[in-house]
Amino acid sequence: WVFPFAGLLMLILAASFHHLSVEDEGDRLYIRFGPLPLFRRSVKYENIVSVEIGRTTILDGWGIHMSFRGGWVWNIWGRDCVVLRLRKGILRVGTDDTEQLANYLNVRLSQY
Secondary structure, three states, X not given: OHHHHHHHHHHHHHHHOOEEEEEEOOOEEEEEEEOOOOOEEEXXXXXXXXXXXXXXXXXXXXXXXXXXXXXXXXXXXXXXXXXXXXXXXXXXXXXXXXXXXXXXXXXXXXXX
């Protein structure tokens, strides 16, 4: 009975981490893994102090976890990320289009 349960758990986790979506939800940035949205996070634009393009280290790895450099990492593959300096902490969001996401967020922050 252990193997079917472990297999089902692996299937659910694989579906949860298939891709990473970053979306605008009006007053906040919505980040979620999917297509099964078990892991998600939202950040209000008013809580973002600054945005910059960065890179994660090999030690940071992939997934959701604390970084050795401080703050959280939400990444699915690669090392390119957008670093969000929040009022309380740092969030590194992995993306394949860092420039477009950083530019978009800087435009949104200029409205607040």
